[in-house]
């Protein structure tokens with residue numbers, strides 16, 4: 001295929017040239033009806049190109065195949081057999097993949113460090129999670145993706161599991177040994193799904209961790225908006241091999257997705273693929289150099305430790321995406337929450353994740369020396385100010401053996417069955433009926449169907465007091481917890 005084509009972008013140009021007009025949604029009619037106060041902020045361009053995908057950009061039968069061609073170009077560019085664009089984020093894509101693989105019986109091996117969108121998929125698909133325990137660094141209080149042996153043992157315990165789902169890279173940039181995990185799955189004739197939400201850029205530079213399709217995964221989903229250059233919510237499913245039924249995957253995506261996908265999102269993904277094929281190696285190469293230099297420079301700031309080698313090893317992660325610059329601030333006696341809040345308030349700089357002892361700066365191919373300098377300046381300013389911070393409120397962190405709760409009910413049953421709110425002090429021993437997720441990074445500490453323990457409740461409540469954000473429980477302050485009645 002000609003990778004210099006961008007069929008969706010070209011179709012937009014054609015649409016304009018032909019002076020088409022639709023008596024169809026969207027009702028703003030290419031911005032004609034949009035309030036001037038909206039246009040003065042957003043501009044007319046986004047409205048101009050916000051069209052119906054079928055019966056607008058393409059005809060009602062999609063006879064020009066713009067979307068299909070853009071997806072085929074994407075598949076070819078990243079060595080997948082099939083690619084589909086989605087405009088509902090990896091949050092949707094991963095659910096479709098789970099349902100396609102494990103919608104029947106047997107459950108699914110799911111790494112317990114999964115994102116809340118995967119747990120949401122368990123809740124409404126009714127799939128039984130067969131948890132795979134991630135590896136846990138108790139000193140740094142950070143989890144690492146499961147090893148191939150962990151996955152193998154999980155299959156030993158659950159031979160009927162329909163497949164395995166692994167998150168890699170993690171939101172910290174740490175990666176699983178996907179090649180070996182794929183081999184473990186395939187030895188048993190089972191498919192491997194990879195939630196590669198943070199890995200859209202991986203196919204385009206060999207110095208980045210191995211791309212899931214190259215590692216032999218059967219399905220992987222990526223968020224183009226995270227490490228690529230799509231609009232927010234742009235996501236792609238990739239498929240290869242014959243362990244996952246292509247038609248079923250497509251049908252599961254169809255069940256979940258919107259009937260009004262955004263052409264803007266589609267077109268941005270199309271253009272990003274072309275950009276990566278033509279310039280990705282050079283752009284990502286520069287980003288890698290920039291990030292590596294930045295890592296060294298940040299290390300010169302007293303009490304700020306950039307995590308890299310310590311994240312990799314036999315008992316840790318297999319690989320690391322160096323564009324994810326994870327910094328430990330604990331030597332200052334203050335928290336990552338305090339650092340993130342200070343950087344936002346005083347330097348107008350946002351970081352991607354903050355927890356009780358870390359902040360994460362995600363570098364992109366769009367960054368350059370000037371943005372790296374901005375981050376350095378902000379961090380130096382924070383270091384000068386940090387001695388005046390109040391000491392960080394203490395979070396009571398659970399020990400590794402306390403962090404994983406016992407699963408006693410199917411997440412769906414616990415979520416949809418009769419529930420009641422109980423004071424947090426009385427919730428120990430009860431079965432959770434809601435997710436409770438420190439966000440970011442978005443890994444649920446509590447999944448519906450798990451038996452609550454004091455250690456985890458204490459962790460979350462002291463976390464909230466220290467600045468942790470819990471977006472999903474009915475009572476985000478966690479004074480009360482929603483449990484199975």
Ligand SMILES: Cc1ncc(COP(=O)(O)O)c(C=O)c1O
Pocket residue numbers: 088089090091092094115117167170171195197198223233234235441442
């Ligand atoms: C590991 C992981 N999977 C899935 C998602 C969901 O992706 P999206 O925001 O594209 O819906 C996220 C989002 O942060 C994530 O971190």
